[in-house]
Amino acid sequence: MDINTEIHNAYEVIKNGGIILYPTDTVWGIGCDATNEEAVKKIYALKKREESKSMIVLVNGERMMHQVFNEIPEVAWQILDFAENPTTLILDKPKNVAKNLIAEDNSLAVRMVNEPFCFKLMERMKKPLVSTSANISGMFTPKSFKEISPEIIKGVDYVVNLHHEKICDKPSTIIKLTLDSQVKVIRK
Template identity: 75%
Template sequence: MTEKDIINKEVHNAFEAIKAGGIILYPTDTVWGIGCDATNPDAVKKIYDLKMRAESKSMIVLVNSDRLLYQIFNEIPETAFQIMDLTEKPTTFVLDKPRNVSPNLIAPDNTLGVRMVTEPFCYKLMERMKKPLVSTSANISGQPTPSSFKEIDHHILDGVDYIVNLHHDKIAAKPSAIIKLGNDMTVKVIRP
């Protein structure tokens, strides 16, 4: 099997789990993530429950195209596109007034974090879903973020519906930078 065949097989398996309302454990362009269909409130709640995380602490979503980005946000500050074009580091943008996603993903201040990904597995999975993918680090709330698959807590491994069988030996990059961009042109770096 070629790497492309393996990725396609994993995309199929992950998609089937997500389509059934499940949650997956998967490699991202940064750290291992727990994810689900960002439009399914029950699946999003499963992630909060698994992580033992308060719903007031919002999670982010991944997208793979401008089309998906505009599906979630009416207004996207031009600064976001300028930063995406210039930076090589994965960057999460916290943007105002999200829509078309599960209400329990949206922060109390009516914002949502979003990151554009090119990582082949994530990209192809969203191509198949035609929806954004929830992404939150694969740890129990308050615990350190695991830098490799083998550091992921058994509670997380046992609690997901599907574990993607890719990159189990890879040490993760650091979590993404986080920048809050307001529609009023304010810019705040949350995590450099």
């Protein structure tokens, strides 16, 4: 399959409220339209994850980042400019996303991606994309497609047919930034 066919197929599923299994810039992820609360519920159910444990939202650039947050601390842009590896930021006061993605402290984890499939899919969606590791909550994070459990593969509405051979040894770095400029590294 070529990337454009896969983007089209994934988009059709997502726009109808479905969930997909797809390669990200880090690990394989389960995703959906980040503005669709019902689709987000499907992911929580598939992962057997408590809704109090929030998930990451992917964006494909500054414009989409501003769609999701009113205020972005200047240090966020500096971290993204200098990050050598994929970096997820937890920022305060998100907007325009499903309520069940927002953490109890009114924050949201967000990662800007350049990976071609994710980038172009969001370009087509014109919305951010949910990204959570392709595993049952509490189980190990698969490093490749072949490590993903059959329960996850059968539980999604579409499996993207790209990069099945790709192996990734680590998820993104996670840094929490508050509007009052506090910085805390959650995961290196």
